[in-house]
Amino acid sequence: MDREIIHIDMDAFYAAIEQRDNPNLKGKPVIVGGVRSRGVVCTASYEARIYGVHSAMPIKVARRLCPNGIYLPVNMEKYKEVSKELHRIFKRYSSKIEPISIDEAFLDVTGENSLIIAQNIKKDILKELQLTASVGISTNKFLAKLASDVKKPDGLTVIRKEEAVKFLKPLPVSCLWGVGPKMERELNKIGIYFIGDIQRYDIDVLISIFGKRGKEIYDFSYGIDPRPVEVHIINQSIGEEETFQEDIKSPEILINRLEFYSINLANKLVSKGYLIRTITVKVKYNDFTVETRSMTLNIPTNDEKIIFKISKQILSNKFSLDKSIRLIGLTLSNLIYPEDPIQLSMEI
């Protein structure tokens, strides 16, 4: 039997909550992301996106693009509460839930009517939380996630197994799971720009160039993704990193990235009920040398402010910031799954 997977992604989550709670903000460009001039945008309302504002953009740049926007600090406590409510709704419909961030999750509803369930979840979210979500349905996680992206906000899209190959064909390769800017450039080099190009490519050549990843992207290009919905984190660490388009010498930009990673990674921890003890910052210099420096906390945490503060300290105390930097990364490890999940609001 085919699996039935639903991917739910809330629309402009933080900004939508702020607009819900303050009717004066409705229909206006709202940017949530800290009021510090050095902060980054966490969420922009759809009205703000029209001006080109998007998440991860420095607030300074956003202010230039959208000077009349309403800039609000991140009220994480409030968003976590809403996230809990959201997961209470999910739990009505499936016991197999894989939260992937504070506002996104996969549900495995195999054997049931996924379309009716998705409609009901959307209805419940609107009625109980006065928020909208975009939902995708398919036979695996990769396709379900793509489907939820097709129509936003307030979308509901089904990609049937037999439509997958045709659906994927015209999309850029960056839509494939795990294809970042670097892999995209490597694919472009061998003439692959669209997923259809991969479908036509010789799988053996792909494997000879990219190894295991070659087989993976070939399978993805045909809509094949065997990964199950995972209720718990399996990896022993989580992290994010980014190679800059050009070498960076500004500590401010590096700190912005760390803040952005801290928020994203803390969201993941919170949504899965994990705490971490070790924070590692990785830096690749423009001469390609790589250094990592870690700090282990006495008290485990999932608080993005603590993670950001510590990672910032590591960056400024343990790296030589007078050299140009190509890449910065943040990894959280020493994951702890507490005995008493209630304490950590495992309800979500």
Ligand SMILES: [Mg+2]
């Ligand atoms: Mg979202």
